[in-house]
Amino acid sequence: MMPIFDLPPDRLTEDLVERTMYARDLAPVPEIMTRSFFQTLPDAIVRPANATQVADVIRQAASLQLPVTPRAAGSTSYYNAVPVRGGLVLDVNSLRYDISLDTARQTVRVLPGTTWFELDDTLRRQGAAVRSYPSSAIAATVGGWVSTQGHGIGSLQYGAIADQLVSLQVVLPTGELRELTRNSDPPLSWFVAAEGTLGVITTVELGVRPRPAAESHHLFSFDDLDALGTGVQSLSHSQPRPYTVFFADAGYLALLERAGFHAPGARRQEAGGPPPASRLLSPASYPAGMLMVSFQGEPAAVNQGRDGLARLPGRELPSELALEEWSLRLYHLRNKRGGPSLLATDIWLPLRNLAAYLAGVRKLAVRSRQQIGSYGLAITPEWGQVMSIYPTDERRTAAYLAAIGFTKRLHDLGAHYGGRPYGVGLWNTPYLSRLFSRTDLRELRRRKALLDPHGIMNPGKLYAAPFPLWPVTFAPAATALSLAHTTFLRGERRSP
Amino acid sequence: MSDSTFFQGLDAETTICAHCGFCRAVCPTYAGVGWESCSPRGRVHLTQLMLSGTPVSSEQMTRLFQCTVCSACTQVCPTRIDLRQFWLAARAEATRRNLAPPGLGLAQANVANTGNVYGYPNDERAGWAEYMDDAPADLYQRETAEVLYFVGCSTAFSPRVQPIAESLVRLMSAAEVDFTILGGDEVCCGFPLQVAGMPDRFHDVVESNLAQVRAREASTIVFNCPACRLMWQEEYARHLPGVRMLHATELLAELSAAGRLPLNELNQTVTYHDPCDLARNGGVYEAPRQLLAAIPGLKLIEAHERRERGMCCGGGGDMEMVDPALSQRVATTTVDKLAATGAGTIITACPQCVRTLSRGAERSAPGVAVLDIVELLARALT
Numbered sequence: 001m002m003p004i005f006d007l008p009p010d011r012l013t014e015d016l017v018e019r020t021m022y023a024r025d026l027a028p029v030p031e032i033m034t035r036s037f038f039q040t041l042p043d044a045i046v047r048p049a050n051a052t053q054v055a056d057v058i059r060q061a062a063s064l065q066l067p068v069t070p071r072a073a074g075s076t077s078y079y080n081a082v083p084v085r086g087g088l089v090l091d092v093n094s095l096r097y098d099i100s101l102d103t104a105r106q107t108v109r110v111l112p113g114t115t116w117f118e119l120d121d122t123l124r125r126q127g128a129a130v131r132s133y134p135s136s137a138i139a140a141t142v143g144g145w146v147s148t149q150g151h152g153i154g155s156l157q158y159g160a161i162a163d164q165l166v167s168l169q170v171v172l173p174t175g176e177l178r179e180l181t182r183n184s185d186p187p188l189s190w191f192v193a194a195e196g197t198l199g200v201i202t203t204v205e206l207g208v209r210p211r212p213a214a215e216s217h218h219l220f221s222f223d224d225l226d227a228l229g230t231g232v233q234s235l236s237h238s239q240p241r242p243y244t245v246f247f248a249d250a251g252y253l254a255l256l257e258r259a260g261f262h263a264p265g266a267r268r269q270e271a272g273g274p275p276p277a278s279r280l281l282s283p284a285s286y287p288a289g290m291l292m293v294s295f296q297g298e299p300a301a302v303n304q305g306r307d308g309l310a311r312l313p314g315r316e317l318p319s320e321l322a323l324e325e326w327s328l329r330l331y332h333l334r335n336k337r338g339g340p341s342l343l344a345t346d347i348w349l350p351l352r353n354l355a356a357y358l359a360g361v362r363k364l365a366v367r368s369r370q371q372i373g374s375y376g377l378a379i380t381p382e383w384g385q386v387m388s389i390y391p392t393d394e395r396r397t398a399a400y401l402a403a404i405g406f407t408k409r410l411h412d413l414g415a416h417y418g419g420r421p422y423g424v425g426l427w428n429t430p431y432l433s434r435l436f437s438r439t440d441l442r443e444l445r446r447r448k449a450l451l452d453p454h455g456i457m458n459p460g461k462l463y464a465a466p467f468p469l470w471p472v473t474f475a476p477a478a479t480a481l482s483l484a485h486t487t488f489l490r491g492e493r494r495s496p
Numbered sequence: 497m498s499d500s501t502f503f504q505g506l507d508a509e510t511t512i513c514a515h516c517g518f519c520r521a522v523c524p525t526y527a528g529v530g531w532e533s534c535s536p537r538g539r540v541h542l543t544q545l546m547l548s549g550t551p552v553s554s555e556q557m558t559r560l561f562q563c564t565v566c567s568a569c570t571q572v573c574p575t576r577i578d579l580r581q582f583w584l585a586a587r588a589e590a591t592r593r594n595l596a597p598p599g600l601g602l603a604q605a606n607v608a609n610t611g612n613v614y615g616y617p618n619d620e621r622a623g624w625a626e627y628m629d630d631a632p633a634d635l636y637q638r639e640t641a642e643v644l645y646f647v648g649c650s651t652a653f654s655p656r657v658q659p660i661a662e663s664l665v666r667l668m669s670a671a672e673v674d675f676t677i678l679g680g681d682e683v684c685c686g687f688p689l690q691v692a693g694m695p696d697r698f699h700d701v702v703e704s705n706l707a708q709v710r711a712r713e714a715s716t717i718v719f720n721c722p723a724c725r726l727m728w729q730e731e732y733a734r735h736l737p738g739v740r741m742l743h744a745t746e747l748l749a750e751l752s753a754a755g756r757l758p759l760n761e762l763n764q765t766v767t768y769h770d771p772c773d774l775a776r777n778g779g780v781y782e783a784p785r786q787l788l789a790a791i792p793g794l795k796l797i798e799a800h801e802r803r804e805r806g807m808c809c810g811g812g813g814d815m816e817m818v819d820p821a822l823s824q825r826v827a828t829t830t831v832d833k834l835a836a837t838g839a840g841t842i843i844t845a846c847p848q849c850v851r852t853l854s855r856g857a858e859r860s861a862p863g864v865a866v867l868d869i870v871e872l873l874a875r876a877l878t
Contacts, residue, residue, distance in 0.1 A: 018532065
């Protein structure tokens with residue numbers, strides 16, 4: 001029992017079934033990888049109603065040196081919000097709404113458990129809009145996205161979430177409630193992408209934009225990846241800057257059809273029944289890639305952006321398809337229906353290497369006989385965020401475990417082209433050296449030691465790889481699993 | 497988002513579920529409880545535990561039934577799971593494993609013993625007609641008719657919503673519709689048993705109602721209860737080829753369009769609440785709005801949360817039997833948002849919504865009236 005917490009009974013639970021729901025995120029991980037090495041099952045869940053209660057809980061946890069893992073939507077897949085040393089999960093979802101728009105300053109204050117969709121929906125009724133949002137905006141919370149890298153739809157035009165923040169209210173690991181700005185000590189920037197390891201965000205103030213007076217969406221298909229890569233790069237540098245540029249390869253389109261959905265630009269398939277495996281693996285059935293570009297803002301700028309598309313290589317698809325693709329921008333997970341499980345790598349990649357990376361993925365897919373689809377966004381003029389996904393089935397535990405190892409092949413391919421993982425959590429800690437320079441990592445660890453000397457906030461994440469994820473143990477194990485996966489796939493394809 | 501949804505069985509769909517939490521953000525009962533286990537993805541997880549043989553108690557499985565089956569989750573699910581079908585199948589599996597809340601057994605016993613979910617003498621089904629000053633001697637019970645009005649348990653027995661039945665028969669009479677009701681020959685449609693996870697328990701009521709409909713030779717069946725209509729479309733329609741099954745708003749909209757429903761001016765401002773079983777689950781959005789537009793002088797202020805994004809009243813899916821307090825919390829939230837439109841009257845098109853929203857309004861918006869659209873139309877009748 002945890003009698004120390006002075007919370008109403010409906011705000012603390014030790015129910016076993018309830019706790020199991022906080023011991024996972026999007027990616028199901030076999031118990032052999034979790035319970036053998038980590039205590040992913042929290043001892044209790046607390047659900048504070050306000051910042052004062054958050055501070056009370058943290059203060060009491062600090063006095064007991066009890067680990068605290070803050071959690072909002074739990075919609076990442078690297079165990080960013082899953083405990084690895086038990087303790088408390090602090091569910092911040094009760095800190096929701098209280099949306100206060102300052103029209104003159106074009107800023108909004110909002111509680112961290114509000115979803116991006118809810119925030120934008122509310123702002124639009126008041127003549128404003130969020131500047132950018134994650135592609136999981138229906139579930140993802142404002143506080144959660146600040147705690148990750150915060151790049152997504154709209155980042156190309158408006159920058160990362162870090163660029164939009166005005167202030168944060170946080171509870172530090174001591175239980176102290178603080179208002180942070182860009183110039184405070186510590187500055188708010190320390191809490192961006194800190195993944196809840198430095199405290200709990202309890203209010204966010206960020207810049208907004210006027211509700212766009214006009215928007216225009218366009219969809220293009222490409223017969224070769226070089227043209228797709230060139231198109232994405234040229235749009236990312238163009239003026240006026242597009243609101244967002246989305247791209248996907250033939251593998252992504254094939255996965256859409258595998259899942260039972262229409263793939264824009266795909267050659268018409270035979271009526272009735274699922275597409276044959278030969279079609280799903282045949283690049284000839286699909287364009288090499290597709291690109292969706294969206295302009296938003298004042299009508300003149302939107303028109304100017306649209307006029308500039310005439311120079312874009314590729315074939316423009318009908319406007320109704322572009323509109324449909326725009327309406328589906330938050331629904332890429334529909335591909336999972338073709339899985340039934342889906343594994344993925346999410347990387348930052350220099351856009352100059354996009355075509356080469358996608359070609360590399362295609363070669364890897366053919367060589368390994370693993371269907372892989374890639375899609376992503378241009379998030380700065382130079383960088384893209386690329387998700388490479390592949391179907392599997394978590395119900396076949398051994399094969400699924402091997403399939404998890406295959407993520408390393410994709411990460412290594414990304415690294416070969418200058419990429420690095422997007423987000424850390426637990427499962428990307430083996431790649432810390434790809435994510436941060438030694439100097440940067442030293443600085444991050446210094447901040448952690450300064451603010452959280454007892455290491456109670458979301459321990460086991462971000463700063464160092466815990467065993468068995470040390471690179472020296474992880475790399476050979478993941479490589480062996482990956483080999484087992486491709487051997488298994490080859491055998492499966494050969495069998496009738 | 498695509499309209500296509502899928503249900504390939506509980507095992508497949510629990511695996512396909514991405515646990516992304518899109519559903520959680522729109523779930524009215526999650527908002528009222530706050531624990532992950534009361535979110536749709538939590539309920540999927542709970543179902544997965546049950547299927548895998550992990551020990552779960554009936555108390556823990558109550559979360560599966562603390563759900564109004566409003567389908568807001570289906571609307572946003574990126575993997576396009578037909579979550580309504582999922583909840584019905586999961587509840588059936590829980591019931592099969594004796595993990596259903598005990599209160600639902602009473603509903604089943606009432607239907608089996610009396611023919612209605614309340615356990616009242618079924619002969620009193622047409623009691624509401626007896627109270628009418630202008631009811632004909634046959635109390636609208638005729639041997640045959642073109643239209644059969646299936647009244648449903650709530651409207652037949654619940655005093656708060658009996659005026660809906662009175663209003664509908666007045667409107668149909670005014671439009672000279674050849675209709676009948678079944679009176680004591682009508683039994684529960686089986687919907688409360690379907691959502692209670694007892695699909696094997698409503699065979700008898702379906703057979704009984706089918707026999708009565710065939711005997712009346714009706715070509716159209718009309719319902720003022722969207723849940724009854726949904727149940728008939730899902731479980732009866734295949735046995736009655738060629739028979740139309742319409743919600744009252746659909747029939748009345750047809751009559752209005754044909755000029756058979758002359759309406760007087762009503763100078764009032766209303767907002768409209770889309771019942772889940774009529775709108776998201778039933779696909780009827782336009783007919784009620786066409787009827788409201790047909791009333792001269794009436795001003796409709798639409799709520800921001802409307803149509804596919806309409807808010808649940810808290811009363812669906814047997815929630816009142818499982819957790820009446822949660823049902824009320826959901827109702828209050830919905831009333832607050834509807835009252836924020838500034839309209840003095842909330843119009844809906846479902847007896848259960850009228851009951852729950854009325855109680856919600858008593859608590860949070862005492863000056864706001866709640867009416868079924870059929871009642872409103874009857875007031876405007878020339």
